[in-house]
Amino acid sequence: xxxxxxxxxxxxxxxxxxxxxxTFPLACPPHTTDAAKAAFIAEHxxxxxxxxxxxxxxxxxxxxxxxxxxxxxxxxxxxxxTMLVFGEPQDSDVAAALRIRPAxxxxxxxxxxxxxxxxxxGMLMSASLDAAxxxxxxxxxxxxxxxxxxxxxxxGKHGFEKVGTKQFKVGDKLEDDHVxxxxx
Numbered sequence: 001x002x003x004x005x006x007x008x009x010x011x012x013x014x015x016x017x018x019x020x021x022x023t024f025p026l027a028c029p030p031h032t033t034d035a036a037k038a039a040f041i042a043e044h045x046x047x048x049x050x051x052x053x054x055x056x057x058x059x060x061x062x063x064x065x066x067x068x069x070x071x072x073x074x075x076x077x078x079x080x081x082t083m084l085v086f087g088e089p090q091d092s093d094v095a096a097a098l099r100i101r102p103a104x105x106x107x108x109x110x111x112x113x114x115x116x117x118x119x120x121x122g123m124l125m126s127a128s129l130d131a132a133x134x135x136x137x138x139x140x141x142x143x144x145x146x147x148x149x150x151x152x153x154x155x156g157k158h159g160f161e162k163v164g165t166k167q168f169k170v171g172d173k174l175e176d177d178h179v180x181x182x183x184x
Contacts, residue, residue: 002068003120005127008061008081013050015078016063020045023080023110028170029147036171053083060084060131064111064120080111080120082128086135097164097179100139104132107142125158133184140184143168143177155180 008016024045025037043049053059061083065076085105089095106128111121132140143166144151160180167174 002066003079003118003123004065004067004076005062005123006065007131008050008054008063010051010054012061012063012078013054014047016050016054016061016081017045017047019078019081019110019112020050020108022112026113027110027145027148027151029145029175032170032173032175036173040170058086059107060086060128060135062124062127062131064124066115079115080124081108082106082110082124083108084128084132084135084140086137089141091166093164093166094141094143094179097166098139098141098181099163100141100181100183102137103139103141103181104135104137105142106132106140109142121154122158129184138184139181141179141181143179146176146178152178152180158182 021041024041028037054061061081063078064080066079067076085107089098089105109121109124109128111124129140142155142160144155159182161182162178163181164179166177166179168177
């Protein structure tokens, strides 16, 4: 499967939102209600929010595209994305837990289910780490739900270690996340 990883542009906002609407619910713990997932997607993962994210100089979004799935010569289909957020963490629990500075947050790392196990997430991770290095970061951190064992295994495979905990709000419920970090 030929996959391209590139920096997202404003024209990608709708496709990023489509991927996010499918993939975000997969990372939520089983007790998260459909209403809470939908509200989070509407508030944080809409096309307009992705337009804002792409335009933000403190963020880098990478998009993974399957070059064959579009069905037409030269057409591509978005199959995953990552988002890096540069700057000091705003969450005091995260700020206290991090050991490496300057660090960048890997805020999003998602691949469509039909492409799991094909190496796309690893390609996105490598490209994200390269983008973080290029902007001067010496560490990367992320939050992952404490119940998401699959994601924790993936991040561990890529050198991330647990350094703390934080909370993440979905709907009206605070979820517990592990804070993971790795040096670049």
